[in-house]
Amino acid sequence: MLKGLATLFVFTTLMLQSTSADIINIGIYHNSKITAFNFQPAEGSYTVFTEHGKLLEIDNTTSLNLKFSNNKVSIKSNTKDYGTFKKVRFIGKGWKNSFKVKPNSSKRVKVYEDNLFVTPHNYYSYFQLINNIEIDNYVAGVVESEVGRSPPPEYFKLQAIICRTYALKNIKRHEGEGFSLCDKVHCQAYNQKPKSELIKKAAIETNNIVIVDSDIDLIVATFYSNCGGETAKSEEVWRQKLYYLRTVKDTFCLHENNAVWEKKIPKEKWTNYLINKGFPKGSLQEECGVEYFQNCREQFFEDQNVQIKFTQIRSDFRLKSAQFDVIPNGNYVTLKGKGFGHGVGLCQEGAMKMAKSGYTYGEILHFYYKNVHMINLESLSFFKADY
Numbered sequence: 001m002l003k004g005l006a007t008l009f010v011f012t013t014l015m016l017q018s019t020s021a022d023i024i025n026i027g028i029y030h031n032s033k034i035t036a037f038n039f040q041p042a043e044g045s046y047t048v049f050t051e052h053g054k055l056l057e058i059d060n061t062t063s064l065n066l067k068f069s070n071n072k073v074s075i076k077s078n079t080k081d082y083g084t085f086k087k088v089r090f091i092g093k094g095w096k097n098s099f100k101v102k103p104n105s106s107k108r109v110k111v112y113e114d115n116l117f118v119t120p121h122n123y124y125s126y127f128q129l130i131n132n133i134e135i136d137n138y139v140a141g142v143v144e145s146e147v148g149r150s151p152p153p154e155y156f157k158l159q160a161i162i163c164r165t166y167a168l169k170n171i172k173r174h175e176g177e178g179f180s181l182c183d184k185v186h187c188q189a190y191n192q193k194p195k196s197e198l199i200k201k202a203a204i205e206t207n208n209i210v211i212v213d214s215d216i217d218l219i220v221a222t223f224y225s226n227c228g229g230e231t232a233k234s235e236e237v238w239r240q241k242l243y244y245l246r247t248v249k250d251t252f253c254l255h256e257n258n259a260v261w262e263k264k265i266p267k268e269k270w271t272n273y274l275i276n277k278g279f280p281k282g283s284l285q286e287e288c289g290v291e292y293f294q295n296c297r298e299q300f301f302e303d304q305n306v307q308i309k310f311t312q313i314r315s316d317f318r319l320k321s322a323q324f325d326v327i328p329n330g331n332y333v334t335l336k337g338k339g340f341g342h343g344v345g346l347c348q349e350g351a352m353k354m355a356k357s358g359y360t361y362g363e364i365l366h367f368y369y370k371n372v373h374m375i376n377l378e379s380l381s382f383f384k385a386d387y
């Protein structure tokens, strides 16, 4: 009997691996250093597997507490101590499964879909929690975490395609840690199961659709809040020049929330910064460096032979964007900026405005990413097959 169960465990593992195009492993509570948490099914029931095979089955009436101690995982319910293990997997039994997680250190309960893998962290004394989840369920979770529930449905479809493309492009980002992507903005924000049915529907309706370049490689599908009227070329912000991330004049975002910003900086702090970067002291006293107009996106803030990248100034002063004018203002300088974010690729507020105005997700996508193609993942493997 035990041997039969062990075989089932191995079989389940293989089955999950073999459908890897549809299932993805996400490191949840990444860097939260969880040492104890409660697990409880929300929908459906779960089978609990350990390295010895099947341990038990539970439904939403049972909550288990898992604790990390001596490099092992102990499992207890209110009434029973199940012992300690090296690995624990909660595998959903039904068609639709979700579960609740509540770390002992937090009051917040989060709900996730599909399966949960629990292992001690490779190096530290806390858990590594991995949500083994169907990719469209994950994509819907990311869309809601990244953009909330207010945008129009057409925008959700567009964002779902972008998030799917991004996830598959970066599938090896955390390979050494035993999962594909983390749940923080380092990869893509993924807070929990989405509440919006419209977002769920958008992920399902765009199932398998991804964006590729002319070599049929997944594109670098970057996005940010607002471009301020003009998007940036990829090489202006990062090193890589990508033909589909070019300058786009965008009038759709000009009256949206993040179109403009202002920041006041003491004049002395600003001029000292410029002098440290090599600006001649004399020119600053004559107010050269304290008055500057960037009419369209420029790469460098410059004065004769000195150049500072606007992206560098953005990072040093924690500015919303790298697109700004400098206006003298008594003992201060006022930076008057446009947009919010790095500016490369899709402008979210512009794209939302387009969606509200009746543009389709395909039209919006081709407006921001130049000469790309939307294809089904199945045809991607067809194009990439060796003949």
Ligand SMILES: [Zn+2]
Pocket (backbone or CB within 6 Å): 173, 174, 181, 182, 183, 184, 186, 187, 188
């Ligand atoms: Zn990450």
Ligand SMILES: [Zn+2]
Pocket (backbone or CB within 6 Å): 226, 227, 228, 229, 230, 250, 252, 253, 254, 347, 349, 350
């Ligand atoms: Zn824009």
